[in-house]
Amino acid sequence: QTVVTQEPSLTVSPGGTVTLTCASNTGAVTSGFYPNWFQQKPGQAPRALIYSTTNKHSWTPARLSGSLLGGKAALTLSDVQPEDEADYYCLLYFGGTGVFGGGTKLTVL
Amino acid sequence: EVQLLESGGGLVQPGGSLRLSCAASGFTFSSCAMSWVRQAPGKGLEWVSAINGGVGSTFYADSVKGRFTISRDNSKNTLYLQMNSLRADDTAVYYCAKAAQGSVYHTLGPESWGQGTLVTVSS
Numbered sequence: 001q002t003v004v005t006q007e008p009s010l011t012v013s014p015g016g017t018v019t020l021t022c023a024s025n026t027g028a029v030t031s032g033f034y035p036n037w038f039q040q041k042p043g044q045a046p047r048a049l050i051y052s053t054t055n056k057h058s059w060t061p062a063r064l065s066g067s068l069l070g071g072k073a074a075l076t077l078s079d080v081q082p083e084d085e086a087d088y089y090c091l092l093y094f095g096g097t098g099v100f101g102g103g104t105k106l107t108v109l
Numbered sequence: 110e111v112q113l114l115e116s117g118g119g120l121v122q123p124g125g126s127l128r129l130s131c132a133a134s135g136f137t138f139s140s141c142a143m144s145w146v147r148q149a150p151g152k153g154l155e156w157v158s159a160i161n162g163g164v165g166s167t168f169y170a171d172s173v174k175g176r177f178t179i180s181r182d183n184s185k186n187t188l189y190l191q192m193n194s195l196r197a198d199d200t201a202v203y204y205c206a207k208a209a210q211g212s213v214y215h216t217l218g219p220e221s222w223g224q225g226t227l228v229t230v231s232s
Binding site: 001034036038040045046047048051052055057087089091093096097098099100101102103 | 144146153154155156159166168169171204215216217219220221222223224225
């Protein structure tokens with residue numbers, strides 16, 4: 001069974017920088033897994049942030065960036081704002097089948 | 110403006126069937142890959158199924174394979190999810206989403222999402 005793992009929770013101070021990661025139990029994550037990142041706030045539909053590892057959508061803030069880091073997909077938020085407090089999910093594709101990570105609850109404190 | 114409007118959710122008994130629809134507008138639907146993603150109450154996101162644009166290759170999560178069928182009617186700009194043999198653990202909000210950049214391939218990932226429709230499987 002394919003499992004995608006994210007940090008369950010992270011806390012960051014306003015103005016700080018935080019990196020969320022996304023790992024696969026099958027081995028290193030590469031661009032061939034087409035890593036995607038999404039943000040979800042309570043009661044709202046998810047919002048896409050990053051696709052194909054590093055690509056931003058037109059609405060994605062410039063202070064957010066996607067990358068590969070140490071065999072994982074990563075989402076880095078710089079100059080964190082209070083409105084960044086949310087759940088973040090990564091999505092990887094395995095031979096065409098998608099698998100979401102369990103999500104990271106980001107607290108801005 | 111991209112709009113995705115899901116419908117068809119509701120209460121169904123275990124073993125029953127339901128068909129979800131997603132009416133799309135604001136983009137070239139026929140060539141765009143589409144996906145279904147669900148979220149059980151208080152839980153995380155779960156990828157369910159996708160259909161590519163063009164030829165329309167389909168893909169399913171193991172948890173729904175053999176029970177759910179994704180399809181599209183390009184003449185109606187509508188995406189469907191036929192759900193059979195429903196179980197209690199299928200209870201969730203079901204979202205439809207279009208592929209990033211209007212790609213024909215679903216692996217670019219979901220870009221724009223609908224507001225979801227709730228499916229409750231209970232006796």
